[in-house]
Amino acid sequence: MSITAEIRVGDKTLPLPVIVGSEQEVGVDIQALRDKTGAVTFDPGYGNTGACESAVTFLDGELGILRYRGYPIEQLAGKVSFLEVAWLLLKGELPNAAELATFTAAEKANRGLPAHVTAIINAFPKDAHPMAVLSAAVLSLSSTYHAETAATHAGLNFNELRLMAQLPTIAAAIYRHGAGLAPVAPDAKLDYTANFLNMMFAGTARSGHDADIANALDLLLILHADHEQNCSTSTVRLVGSAQADLYASIAAGITALWGPLHGGANQAVIEMLDGIVAHGGDVGWAVAQAKDKDSSFRLMGFGHRVYKNFDPRATLIKVQADVVLGKLGKNDPQLAIAKGLEEAALKDEYFVARKLYPNVDFYSGIIYRALGFPYGMFTVLFALGRLPGWMAHWNEHNAGKAKIGRPRQIYTGKNARDVVELSKR
Ligand SMILES: CC(C)(COP(=O)(O)OP(=O)(O)OC[C@H]1O[C@@H](n2cnc3c(N)ncnc32)[C@H](O)[C@@H]1OP(=O)(O)O)[C@@H](O)C(=O)NCCC(=O)NCCS
Structure with missing residues (x-):
């Protein structure tokens, strides 16, 4: 079954590509999101953000699985140096x-x-x-x-x-x-x-x-x-x-x-x-x-x-x-x-x-x-x-x-304002 994804931001709906890893983890590719809708994702701590594709280590936190390059940690420990x-x-x-x-x-x-x-x-x-x-x-x-x-x-x-x-x-x-x-x-x-x-x-x-x-x-x-x-x-x-x-x-x-x-x-x-x-x-x-x-x-x-x-x-x-x-x-x-x-x-x-x-x-x-x-x-x-x-x-x-790593932000600071001279502050 192929998985599809789309996101609606305001009145814009954007179909999003889905990538599936070798252990069937699903990633929704939002690379076009800002360009097409003006919005960015918000994920402090990056708990839902896949920052890269990687073939080094697989980890399943729900099942307690850890594998280096496909080898279970339990087999590596004690068998190899x-x-x-x-x-x-x-x-x-x-x-x-x-x-x-x-x-x-x-x-x-x-x-x-x-x-x-x-x-x-x-x-x-x-x-x-x-x-x-x-x-x-x-x-x-x-x-x-x-x-x-x-x-x-x-x-x-x-x-x-x-x-x-x-x-x-x-x-x-x-x-x-x-x-x-x-x-x-x-x-x-x-x-x-x-x-x-x-x-x-x-x-x-x-x-x-x-x-x-x-x-x-x-x-x-x-x-x-x-x-x-x-x-x-x-x-x-x-x-x-x-x-x-x-x-x-x-x-x-x-x-x-x-x-x-x-x-x-x-x-x-x-x-x-x-x-x-x-x-x-x-x-x-x-x-x-x-x-x-x-x-x-x-x-x-x-x-x-x-x-x-x-x-x-x-x-x-x-x-x-x-x-x-x-x-x-x-x-x-x-x-x-x-x-x-x-x-x-x-x-x-x-x-x-x-x-x-x-x-x-x-x-x-x-x-x-x-x-x-x-x-x-x-x-x-x-x-x-x-x-x-x-x-x-x-x-x-x-x-x-x-690509150089460069997250975006949601700015919550002051809006534009004029600098006041030191004597008037
Ligand atoms: C590892 C760690 C940073 C993960 O943090 P996280 O995924 O951001 O999880 P959160 O900090 O959001 O914690 C989720 C909830 O569990 C609680 N919690 C998490 N770890 C806790 C701990 N070690 N002792 C007590 N409460 C803990 C948090 O207070 C929070 O409770 P809440 O939902 O009522 O606010 C966190 O569990 C921690 O600080 N552990 C202790 C430090 C540690 O052992 N680090 C080594 C990691 S290998």
């Missing part, structure tokens, strides 16, 4: 053995930072938020690499390869600078995630994470690797649509991710759990606060613009929280509080009616804390995971007939 997922997102297919070997070797060979990036990280005050430093450090890479955007290396654009290889080095250098520790050089004997853990914690009381822990962190990176047109990805696409370079676009994505309603929620969750501990572990207190319309308190790590059933990433991360804490022999009272909070909220009419479920950030912070990451680094870990997704979207946008 984060580097394989990065390749999948960037290239469209999982790598074969030769491609993966070349990519792995090239990632190892490009981990070192230019001196100016280290200098910029070290110029920040030690108590600067790591996300601020991360964004600045990534932006600073553009000065070195801008001219090389067209080059390919190991099957990838050289800039993409180096961002993949250098973001963990940057992240670890930020942590160690803040902690007053000397940086640790990348170790080419170690794979991506094990090397990152080593650069973070070598020589500290938290060193010595084994392969199981590295695999668990790798899995978390996979679960964060893409999520279609979220706030930071849309930011990357929008900044890129002005033909800003990859580094400038990713730096902008990092700052968008930092916000507590987006990736910053993983830090906000653990701070909320600390608050509940301070209230004697009373989850009822938190639920009551979240429901109180006079309070700005929200259950952090709960709710999602798109998921209205369950977040499949949260389901997988909850299992990992038990696995990792069990492996580390840690009995974190916050895990029990988080589970109690989830149970209480899921039974509460307020959360049921609004379809609010735990999201990707609800349990991840508990794992990061158990591994020894300070709170300020949690969203940096999200950024490490999200990097390949951001780059895949940046590429997709710029490969198409990319």
Whole structure:
């Protein structure tokens, strides 16, 4: 059955083309609307706006489905590595053995930072938020690499390869600078995630994470690797649509991710759990606060613009929280509080009616804390995971007939008026 659409604005009726995606999602194409009727659509928060066509990730919020390039997240998690997922997102297919070997070797060979990036990280005050430093450090890479955007290396654009290889080095250098520790050089004997853990914690009381822990962190990176047109990805696409370079676009994505309603929620969750501990572990207190319309308190790590059933990433991360804490022999009272909070909220009419479920950030912070990451680094870990997704979207946008992103508005300000001289105001 073919679907038709039309819109009537005043006395003008306009038939509108309908586009249907590969998973049968229907989009009404309103590109001619303003030209033909003078009207624009009004959709604050873009909840009903398809800003692009995309072949990267499919998400069904009602059914709790998340697929990268067609592969269900449940199959990718645990079966492939984060580097394989990065390749999948960037290239469209999982790598074969030769491609993966070349990519792995090239990632190892490009981990070192230019001196100016280290200098910029070290110029920040030690108590600067790591996300601020991360964004600045990534932006600073553009000065070195801008001219090389067209080059390919190991099957990838050289800039993409180096961002993949250098973001963990940057992240670890930020942590160690803040902690007053000397940086640790990348170790080419170690794979991506094990090397990152080593650069973070070598020589500290938290060193010595084994392969199981590295695999668990790798899995978390996979679960964060893409999520279609979220706030930071849309930011990357929008900044890129002005033909800003990859580094400038990713730096902008990092700052968008930092916000507590987006990736910053993983830090906000653990701070909320600390608050509940301070209230004697009373989850009822938190639920009551979240429901109180006079309070700005929200259950952090709960709710999602798109998921209205369950977040499949949260389901997988909850299992990992038990696995990792069990492996580390840690009995974190916050895990029990988080589970109690989830149970209480899921039974509460307020959360049921609004379809609010735990999201990707609800349990991840508990794992990061158990591994020894300070709170300020949690969203940096999200950024490490999200990097390949951001780059895949940046590429997709710029490969198409990319238009500069430029929303319209409904102006509600003053009508035209004359400027009055200063002496008469
Ligand atoms: C993710 C989030 C920003 C989505 O927001 P959204 O789609 O714009 O939904 P809204 O903010 O319009 O919320 C819809 C309703 O649910 C309520 N709500 C949403 N999330 C809530 C939460 N975490 N705690 C309490 N109430 C919440 C809102 O108050 C609103 O109630 P109302 O209809 O009575 O006014 C929102 O759920 C949130 O702030 N969650 C906490 C932060 C978080 O975990 N972010 C990470 C997302 S992966």
